[in-house]
Amino acid sequence: MSNIKHSIVSNNGAGTTHQVHSAALKSLPRDMIALSDYSAEQIAGLIESAADFKHKAKYEGQAFHPDQPLKGKTIGLIFSKRSTRTRVASETSAAYLGGHALFLGKDDIQLGVNETLRDSAQVISSMVDGIFARVGPHSDITTLAKYSSVPVINALCEENHPTQILADLLTIWEVFGKRRPNARGILDVFRGLRLAWVGDANNIAFEIMTTMPKCGISVNMCSPAGYPIPEYVRNLAATGAQTTDAEVKYFSDPIEAVNGADIIVTDTWVSMGQEDEKAQRIRDFAGYQVSKEMAQKGNANKDWIFMHCLPRKAEEVTDDVFYSDRSVVFQEAENRKWTTIATFNALLGKKSN
Template sequence: MSPLSNIKQNVVASDGSTGAGAGRQLHSSALKSLPRDMIALSDYSAEQIAGLIESAVYFKHKAKHEGQAFHPDQPLKGKTIGLIFSKRSTRTRVASETSAAYLGGHALFLGKDDIQLGVNETLRDSAQVISSMVDGIFARVGPHRDITTLAKYSSVPVINALCEENHPTQILADLMTIWEVFGKRRPNANGILDVFRGLRLAWVGDANNIAFETIATMPKCGISVNMCSPAGYPIPEYVRNLAEAGAKTTDAQVKYFSDPIEAVNGADIIVTDTWVSMGQEDEKAQRMRDFEGYQVSKEMAQKGNANKDWIFMHCLPRKPEEVTDEVFYSDRSVVFQEAENRKWTTIATFNALLGNKSN
């Protein structure tokens, strides 16, 4: 029996109650029709995304409020998840290993110095070999083609733990955090997607993989997006098209800016990320010049007329030039809650895509 079937009328809230904006409309049935792989959330419907968040909320509640250290049914019992990491990681590695353990499975870490991935063996060959010995692959790679190649030739589900174009588990954690905050402010909302409807997120920073996943996912869930990046750092046309298609289904808005003050106007959520990603170290000096004026601060929010109860999010690790300490360590900041939710959404994803079907 699915653990979600135990939720009667409401999704449990992060504080242990069953109200708090949890709503009454559930989307757990949408988890029965998920794609085999999770490459990008653009492949998932809003209802499927909501179902994963509901599942994550449930697992967090059971662990933190009812003391459930491990899933009683052990849906990954006897299963191994291959964790292929070609880039270093903190949150993603901790979240994935603890998630596998919570569900009764075994996480096999395969770092870039441990295997021949794309070095002395092709990705195709590695995918076929590794997938013949594990029950799922969670891969943190570089180019987008690496994750799609792994999925194409793998005989087991592949979950994208990060690539240069996408980071789906991060955005699931972001959405879960947004629900936890705004669900309490909207106690009469009828479900997770109803909590999201009408919110506005301002992205102030680089046009990177987190930005791509954000703008391709949030509008179809009902969240309007103000996307702000400097001239010369555009959002690709295909990502814009995904954003516009999603917005049409919910009446959300997608707007583009280069002036951060304009971008935060009316924002409920202000988000930024690193300006210099791994592999871009040689560009740091130029990027520091290009992103001058992009540091998120209380002054920026005030000048731009952000909504009075705006919150700040960042996927971490954070550097001081991206956001002031005054914001980062303030009551408006939910960055550590957001980081923790990487675990709960990874548990939900592992359970849905890799768990025993009887659980």
């Protein structure tokens, strides 16, 4: 095995990046529903900002943002689905920026139960300065955004998970930026990389497909027969790939899918609300467990890394991959905080920042 460990950003040192794309942050959409609404330059600007926050907080001792861009502001955290990483990241991000996070769980408010989403959006947005919402159907997040008077950030819905993919991109930059020291910026680091997705056709897969090709990362998408990628996602992926000469390929055989991969990614095979389908899904995903043997048989690139948004189950990836030097899953999880800080600062903070 090559010396992968030394190319991964560790907890005792981190790189910084020049703010090449900071100007792009001045023209962001009001809301963050999906990264398909953002340009590659805007996404790169958010990654640069997140990397800067991480470096200052972890390696320069900046415990709080000195300008407190969210001072006096409240972010409503609407969570219809439970979470670990998203909740911790959002509450600590608000605190770092000087704001207040108001957690509103499914048992705390009447979201879509005794009150319509439209009414809830109007009421809640009249009392907070931003909404960070983790919901079920995609229509829930778009309805909140439509009727909210303040910015709405998608913390997860059935079709998208933009803050997760921002964290993934920050992690990819941290790893491959150190391997490509002559790259001129984040997008230059991404250009030419290949990511293999081996798993369910779910919201993470959709967000990867509609984001990474336009940032220069080719995607090998692999899911079993009966778990198709929607046509609109395929179209967005193809359009993004045309702008960067990245490739988007589709597979049902994981061994074929990991060929030439720099990054191998999977996720849960059974998402929240699909528990009744578990037995059938386990059968359908037979052969999809990410392993060293899969990467070797498929001829993944020598220094491939493994990513997973967590929580992980044993059938999805072997222990000798998940806990190996190839795995950046805990770095990836931590980066949820830094990219959430960057997103809150850009969309909800003082515009002078």
